[in-house]
Amino acid sequence: MNRNLYFNYIEEKLHVLARRIETRGKLNLLDIHLHSENFYLHFFNLLYGFKLKNLNSKLQNVEAIDLIDHTNQVIIQVSATSTKQKIESALEKQILDNYKNYSFKFISLSKETSELRKKTFKNPYSLSFTPASDIFDIVSLLNDIVSKQSNELNNIYKFIKSELGNEVDIVKLDSxxxxxxxxxxxxxxxxxxxxxxxxxxxxxxxxxxxxxxxxxxxxxxxxxxxxxxxxxxxxxxxxxxxxxxxxxxxxxxxxxxxxxxxxxxxxxxxxxxxxxxxxxxxxxxxxxxxxxxxxxxxxxxxxxxxxxxxxxxxxxxxxxxxx
Structure with a gap:
């Protein structure tokens, strides 16, 4: 397997997803948001070994929590809005008082978050939350993917292909x-x-x-x-x-x-x-x-x-x- 070829394919598809969310999300944000929640649920389970479930599939519109892993005690919010205010708003929700031993993670659907990871955040319910490592965007995900073993990279490629697009085009990738x-x-x-x-x-x-x-x-x-x-x-x-x-x-x-x-x-x-x-x-x-x-x-x-x-x-x- 050509590692660079498959990594480039994964990178391309993640960026395409982010751009589509940014350019079209205003037209049908709810549908795109729900699709992205489910995509990242399976993606993070594969990439990090989580056992995430979509809390919104059981309880509609749960504040602050989109995905949850009770085994590893992880809470994830998935959002197209990537601001300090958005994260603090989630961390301040009273429902988090029920999950004090959990870690909180934030996935930015379309925006790059390097500056956001440098900030400090109000965390009234004292969840485990380290912005530098618990705020995810396309760049940080790709950094984690590139270090994977060949068999793990192949599994990620197969998942991305099934969810987001066709077989990698070896002949022509650029336009x-x-x-x-x-x-x-x-x-x-x-x-x-x-x-x-x-x-x-x-x-x-x-x-x-x-x-x-x-x-x-x-x-x-x-x-x-x-x-x-x-x-x-x-x-x-x-x-x-x-x-x-x-x-x-x-x-x-x-x-x-x-x-x-x-x-x-x-x-x-x-x-x-x-x-x-x-x-x-x-x-x-x-x-x-x-x-x-x-x-x-x-x-x-x-x-x-x-x-x-x-x-x-x-x-x-x-x-x-x-x-």
Whole structure:
């Protein structure tokens, strides 16, 4: 077994789960939270030898306690909110007075918690709780996983695969789409990067030709970055022939898949969503705040629109200026 290959797969899937919770949790937080509780129940039992049970499956919405192991006397709270206030709020719940000999652990579903582990917390019922080792996030879990024996790593891989995804793809793990986003994310997208290298009249013609009403504002706002994106594509192509072409081809394929789902505005926004999801699921994507990711994706899709890769072109369409 290739340890690095399977560890990389586990790392990828845990990060994908965290990103999905962060970007979609507001839409259906309860369902995602309950699924995550059950996932981490089995995951921690496998990883640390616990005998956790989901307390919420017997008693709905128990304050402060999501998972409990009576044998090893462990209480775990699973949360998408990772703050000092959230942890202290859990530790202050009166129900913990019944579990004074238990240790308390906190699992952050999506946020990195290195700074949180350095803090001190009010612990009125004196549960065993050491923030440095009892607050878990993806990074701390991966540090524990990487030290496992090969047979243990294989068992963790099999569990992750059954719960979160398909067989590890040995041929291709990375995506050029994520790579170019990594490049774009380093830029400051302000007035200094705007240019008049596109023909705004022609772009307006294409917008009207495709009946894009709600999306017009997005296109107008980001089409001015065409020249900067072109420079970044040139930079990206230094890493290999046709890399920028493959990115534009990927965006076009997503457009072709969804272009008949509804009106033009829905199609445009769906392309943006599909491109974002592909990037989030790419293991080579370097994590950035979701609003920054969405900005870069908007710029990339608008650029594809300008370059004739998505939507229909009016007759004699010419997006480049002649000046």
């Amino acid at each position: 050029n789409l994520a790579s170019v986003i990594n490049i774009l994310s380093k830029e400051t997208w302000d007035d200094s990067n705007k240019s008049d290298s596109v023909n705004s009249f022609e772009i307006d013609r294409k917008i009207s030709f495709n009946d894009l009403i709600d999306s017009k504002g997005i296109i107008d706002e980001y089409c001015v970055y065409y020249k900067k994106v072109d420079e970044k594509y040139s930079e990206f192509d230094t890493y290999g022939k046709n890399k920028s072409i493959s990115v534009l081809s990927t965006i076009r394929k997503e457009y072709i898949k969804v272009k008949t789902i509804g009106n033009s505005d829905l199609t445009f926004l769906t392309v943006v969503e599909k491109v974002r999801d592909k990037i989030l699921e790419s293991p080579n994507f370097i994590e950035i705040p979701i609003d920054e990711l969405e900005l870069c994706v908007d710029i990339l899709v608008v650029d594809a629109f300008i370059r004739c890769k998505i939507f229909e072109n009016p007759q004699n369409y010419n997006y480049a200026t002649t000046r």
